[in-house]
Amino acid sequence: MEAAALGHFVSGLDKATKVIIASNRQPWFHERVAERIRAFRPASGLVTALEPIIEAVGGTWIAHGSAPADRLVVDRKNRVRLPEDNPRFTLRRLWLTPKEEEGYYNGISNRALWPLCHLVYTKPRFSRSDWETYRDVNRRFSDAVLEEAGNSPAIVFTQDFHLALLPRFLREARPDLKLIQFWHIPWPNREAFRIFPWSGEILDGLLGNDLLGFHIQNHCNNFLDTVDKSMEAKVDYENFSVWRGGRPTFIRPFPISVDFRQIGIDAGLETVQAKKEGFLAQLGPSAAGTKICVGADRVDYTKGIPERLRGFDLLLRRNPDLKGKVTLMQLAAPSRTQIEEYRSINDEIEGLVEEINRRHGSEAWRPVHFLRANHDYHAVIAAYRMADVVLVTSLHDGMNLVAKEFIAARTDGDGVLLLSQYTGAARELTDALLVNPYDTDQLADAMLQAFRMPEEERRQRMARMRAQVEKNNIYEWGRKIFEELLRRVSFGKGRDAAGKSPRPHPAAGRKHPYLAVVKYLTYRCSSAILGKVNSRLPGGPA
């Protein structure tokens, strides 16, 4: 499925229904550059995935306005139309006080839930006052969603662990809303989860949804088991649902993805070529002609950056003949720097880079280039295009979209992906070199295997991975989620101020709604895709 087809599909659900996305991170932030205010996209897998969806379906995205110039571009209702050059959706910004940001974002979201769910030996920290702030901020998001929904029927698509209480607040205020939530990080086993002091409230909040999505089946299983063993609710393992307060919540895996086609088109842009030349200039003449390994991550202890560096160090120690023939370029977006663990992982990485460069480097050659900055989308695509090998070594990751973006960018069909087996992406991308990032020897071996892989094998593996990401692209992800909602809840009962009942979806009320949706989609897809392909033909993908 492609963008236009998803847009038609969702609007076809019911013309009167609003689509509202709620997340902490906003899809665009505004900053002053010289005398101008410019919009930028943050480093976030969630944004990479959801932005094409909101553009396809239109509607409103509610998020925390956290950048310096954000207030300068909104209207009186805190709204701004985006993207700037071709507005297709509304961003409604919600402002948080420093205290709210500290308790809700740094505190419960990133010091408690993030390490709790990722199980990477970083202890979660809990504070009752942070929890109260988290609850208050979720309430503020609920007020904003209700205001945006007005009296119309609406589908509210909540994102991630920052907003676990939002669905329950919405359900209490508007039982008729259609509520979906996607949890972008892993869900741990129940033994791990039960140390969260307010676990009952989190689970109750999530069970306010009609549909709750995780990346993989294993996270769904962990969630059901957590609910089953810790609260009053009926868990139906046959239908993968939980009944609480007389309503079901369906739990489903939806492996998230990227806009495969668009990334392929963008990879051929001149801007990308210019960024590539910029990187080559930055690496210097000694990198020219070497094999280039690329890492592109937020600086986060879950991403396994020190482990990757140790693997690279071991590779050079074991294979001195590789000195001067390989270069590791690590793009590193600063992240969550208010939190001590994030500052110390950054220091650890810088220390390791220095050590490796001292141990193996020479006047003429620097093995590791650590480029700490917020690299924009085109720069990241350029880095993927330069790479002989991309390194994704997360210690635990819900999906990891760097892996999929890299594959989408490689329209030339070459390049090797070295991928941690502890990412959701490893379930789909079995043609990557799968590694255990905790095993330094294995990492070094896999890097060597990547460098030595014959071109034919590289191309075969890449072709199979490209076929997979093309098939399960971001619009397919969106289609599956909205289609599942359609199967599970009845439409047409919205609270319409004018007293009119919303137009039912063509499939509603029929004996086999699924079949009708598929027919409808087939019709919409063919015309929409043809339209989009035709409009893009002159420039064409690279």
Ligand code: F6P
């Ligand atoms: O994908 C998980 C996630 O926490 C998203 O919710 C978030 O946007 C992204 O990682 C980046 O983190 P942050 O928004 O805290 O910078």
